[in-house]
Amino acid sequence: MTLKAISAQRLFDGVKYHDNSALLWEGTSIKAVVPITQLPTDIEHQHFEDAIIAPGFIDIQVNGGGDVMFNNDLSPSAVDTICRAHRSHGTAYLLPTLISTTPSDIQKALSAIDKAIEERIVGVLGIHLEGPWLNQEKKGAHNSELFYSPTPEQLANFNWLTKGKTLVTAAVENISTDSLKWLKHKGIVVACGHSNAKADELTDEKMQLVDGFTHLYNAMSAFEGREPGAVGTAMLSDHTWCSIITDGIHVHPKSFLLAHKVKPEGKLLIVTDAMASLGSVTNQFELDGETIRVVDNKLVNSRGSLAGAHIGMDESVANVIKWGICEQEALKMASTYPSIAMKCEDLGFLKPNYRAAATVLNTQYQSQAVLVDGNLY
Structure with missing residues (x-):
């Protein structure tokens, strides 16, 4: 060598x-x-x-890139295209993210990632399953007809990754403690997201089984004076990390700064939630039969609802620095903190x-x- x-x-x-x-x-x-x-x-x-x-940027929520949506093409070649598109924006490693779909497609996605890792597709770190175990009240761009609460037996039917990292986003209030324990025993990182939980539904027993919260503020019950909701619980939970989209569209800069002030050091990390439009020629794509378009630098569906983000990691880092976060903290939010969140012991630092x-x-x-x-x- x-x-x-x-x-x-x-x-x-x-x-x-x-x-x-x-x-x-x-x-x-x-x-x-x-x-x-x-x-x-x-x-x-x-x-x-x-x-x-x-240290190389790590994005743990990437739905697509280069005109490819992972949901629409569950193949190693699609994963390669997505990784290439994001590499041009500074991302070294990413988790291709599967938006709520059928159990058969979940298995196809798991198999595709296993094969991508086996074929040494550059940049694939594992997989992020965002649903279908979500709350229909906070479905966002997901198809709520696919939602269900999985039993441990149903979870055991999947052939989970043998290599690489697995992140599951679920509405914790709708998941049994036994199912959460099954995921944790399997070594899967569990995040609460697309949740409409009241604070008392996110019990201490369940929260001990939760590692993080997916895209803080977005698609989760808001903090209010008489009801902390998922947002308040996420803020108060010192052991959990929170991912956050820093395109300036999904989250107001002041809301980002509040979260950064409240969460312990190392527990707030950047994700893009990027879709196929990043690195796209057409600036639009299909999701569950619906056309998603870039309008004023926002991704919206036919109802005008936000449907993912149109941003890379480099611009995301630039934004948080512009908002007042020091450079080294911004860099750690894009590399060191995601590596720790995903339990990657050999990433996140430039060390021997x-x-x-x-x-x-x-x-x-x-x-x-x-x-x-x-x-x-």
Whole structure:
């Protein structure tokens, strides 16, 4: 294997900054971060001017990209297209996200991701099943006719991933404690989302089985003075992480800043919730027989309801910095915190023996290059 390096004026390793430094890797593993002046002269090296190197961005909610919706094409080639579209926006790894569908299609999706990982499709980290175990009162763009509350026996009928990570978003109030325990025993990360729960429905017993909340504020019961709802419970639950869409459309910047102030450090992380329109030629796509279009940079269905987002991770990071979050915190929200949320022990930091994964951004936080498993794109 050959020793390789990328360098920039600034490098953030997930903990601290290094000036005029280089990231060295061999194969798929990071070897060191060193000053550029200490680089061996005989290695493959690329320098990025006016740039910062950060841990590779991880997006745990991606419905589509490059004119492909995962729901519409449950194949490894579709996963590859989606990963390529998001890589151009700084995303090193992602979870292709399956919107509520039939049990047979859930199994097809699981099999497609297993095969994509086996075929080493670049950037696929696992799968996110967003439904169909949701609350019809907060269905969003999902087809509520597909919703049901799964029993442990029904969950056991699926052939779950043998490699990679699995995230399940469910309306916890509609899921039995036994089913939640089954998912946790299987090693699946569980998030509460598309929930209309009252605070007392999210019991302490259930909350101990919940790892996070999906797209905070959106498609969940709101915080009110006499009823904290899912939003209030998410804010008060210190052990859970909250993902949040930072396109400035789904969540007001001040609501984002409030969540950041309330949640413990490391428990608020960026997702795009991006659809097929990212990297699209047509700026529209089909979902459950309905056409979704980009209107004024928003994705809307025929009723004018929001239907996912039209944004990449690099712009998402740029937004939260513009809203007042310091750069290093914004970078961690896009890389370090998602890696911890998904229990990825070899991602989220630029340290020796971690996976060789990094995102290179210019001074406007636009993606310049992405390093994934030791390959630079």
